[in-house]
Amino acid sequence: MTQPPHDEQTASSPEELREQVEETRQSLGKTVEALxxxxxxxxxxxxxxxDVKQQAAVKAGELKAKAAEVAHQVQDKLPEPVKDKAAHTADQARARTAQVGHLLQEKAPEPVRQKAAQGARAARDNRALLLAAGVGAALVWLACRRGKG
Structure with a gap:
């Protein structure tokens, strides 16, 4: 039998020995769980x-809210003629897009149609990102105009 370490007392009775063994088991169990x-x-x-996913979701929500706020601020600062021109240009772009889409459906080979549909789905799925990019471009444009004026 081995000698106990000098800092531990030896058990003077079988009951004390059982208690020491039980304490050692519990301590060892905790150590094994920690390891x-x-x-x-x-x-x-x-x-x-x-954790990272949660943080990214929170940050995305914050950025989306900020982008909407900035977009609203930019819209408020634009003069009415610019807003009207932008709306008219957007309407024309939608009409041209519809025409191109119709031509694409008629003339394009199937693989091209599939890729175009995939791109359209990606654009729809990433609206917030596209909006943020648009707002960023508008802010850069405004900053450049202020720098010149």
Missing amino acids: AAKADVRAKAQEKAA
Whole structure:
């Protein structure tokens, strides 16, 4: 049998020995659980991914709200003739897009039609990103105009 370390007392009775063994088991169990948690890299990676995803969702919501606010501010600052011209240009663009879409359906080969449909779906699915890019372009345009004026 091995000698106990100098800083531990030896049990003077079988009951004390049982208590020491039970305490040692509990301590060892906690240590094993802690080591297992540290060694579970996959679980840690999944937790980190979930955290990053949550943070990205929050940030995306903030950016979407900010983009809408900036877009509203930009619209408020535009003179009426510019707003009217933009609306007219947008209407013309929609009409031309419809014409091109119709021609595409008639003349384009099937793979091209599929890619065009895929691009349209991507644009619809990423409206917020496209809106943010448009707002950014408008802000750059406004900043350039202020710099010249």
